[in-house]
Amino acid sequence: MRLGWLRKRKLSSAALILALAIAGCEAASDRNNDSAPSGRNEAISGENVVIGMSLATLQEERWLKDRDIFIAAAEALGAEVQVQAANSNSARQIAQAENMISQGVDVLVIVPHDAAATAVIVEKAHAAGIKVMSYDRLIKDADVDLYVSFDNERVGEMQAEAIVSLVPEGSYAYIGGADSDNNAHLFKQGAFHILQPLIDNGSIRIVYDQFTEDWVPDNARESMEEALLANGRIDAVIAANDGMAGGVIQALTDQGLQGSIPVSGQDAELAALQRIVAGTQAMTVYKPIKKLAERAAELAVRLALNEPVATDKSVHNGKGNVPAILLDPVMVDRTSIDETVVKDGFHKREEIYAGAE
Structure with missing residues (x-):
């Protein structure tokens, strides 16, 4: 467990106390693993955990939501999140991830721009003792530690x-x-x-x-x-x-x-929902990003702490089977907007129907 070594060097006593506390939590996790395989029913503290989040882009509405919800969930657990966005450039994403690795993050959460090119990030992270989560998009041809996405x-x-x-x-x-x-x-x-x-x-x-x-x-x-x-x-x-x-x-x-x-x-973007109301787009698929980002933030902390993360699925990425957690998407058309994206607070009803009623 790395626990943000840049800061840990200044907090050796506190780090020792934290490590002992985490060891106790890990023992409890092992005892309860059969009844709570995901570990979600157990308290977890991300204090002193630094998460590196590498995004392919922030040029689409949904990725802004992912970033903001993930950060809020991680910070609620006491973790710090460092975010870099590559603007759809693989070389830039690799360089940004290398920088986060060199800065001593405890875990990397990657939304790959290029599924194959980002395999090198996984290799370099593992060489530094850092686990890697593939978020929403699968990294190909690499020993990814966990894949969290939708079906x-x-x-x-x-x-x-x-x-x-x-x-x-x-x-x-x-x-x-x-x-x-x-x-x-x-x-x-x-x-x-x-x-x-x-x-x-x-x-x-x-x-x-x-x-x-x-x-x-x-x-x-x-x-x-x-x-x-x-x-x-x-x-x-x-x-x-x-x-x-x-x-x-x-x-x-x-x-x-x-x-x-x-x-x-x-993606259930606001503009798309407005088009659905206007009759120019037939449907969209809503992926409850809040569930995804919050779950991923918790699991990222667990990976950083070397806690077990149980999954009931795996996805082959060209190199091997990657442990996976896949959430359910939701179909949305004109008849189901209110009971899906509005009900979940994903978008406000008045914004979706502006000028249409």
Whole structure:
């Protein structure tokens, strides 16, 4: 257990007391592990724990929420969080993580920009005795200590189920996320679990299928323009997240087609919910970020303290099975906004419905 060695050097007596207290907690955890495998029913103190949080980007609404909720939850446990955002640049993310490792953080929580490139961070962290949590997005080809996310294949299934219910036959465009992001592949796998039987029986034709560099909405808009130009008619669009759905809908609006072609999304962004109310976006997938970030903050502290973290799932990342905790996503359309994102306080009702009622 590292416990922020930069500060511990100045607090050797306090650190000794803390270490003894933690040892007692670990013994209690071992005794109670069968009845409380996640350790969530036991008190935990993150005092003197320093968490390094490496984010791929803060350019989307949801990542700002993740950051703020995670920090608040970690600080409530007594931990300190150092945050760096790479602005969708793998080299920058690796350099930022290396800096946090050199500063002596106790655990790294990483949202990878590039699932494969960030494997080097895990290797360097482990060489320094630092555990690594892969947050929301899976790091590939590395011995990741813990993966905390949502069931991302189920996200893709929800997107496809919603669009198929509206357009059971016709020409589909699939506009996926970044090829470098493992989640984008999981979303697509989930969507095609639903689409493939309909493709096989001839009900649906996939006339356009592209990943989107860096999840950039303008790139999604350009893809939609290409799809319309190449095919003339598109009956439905599965867009992998809300930002890209916005780009797709802009391309449709330019052609006077907004609202006539169902478009999926994900992340329950405010702008997306406003589009759903307006009728230009069919649905989104709400991932209760508060549950994810709070759970991850607690587990990060436990990793830093070398406490056991039990999981009932694992995900293969190309190198081995990574222990995983996967939360359930929630489908949201016009009929379920109030009982989901509004009820949870994720967005305010008056902001979602502004100008619509």
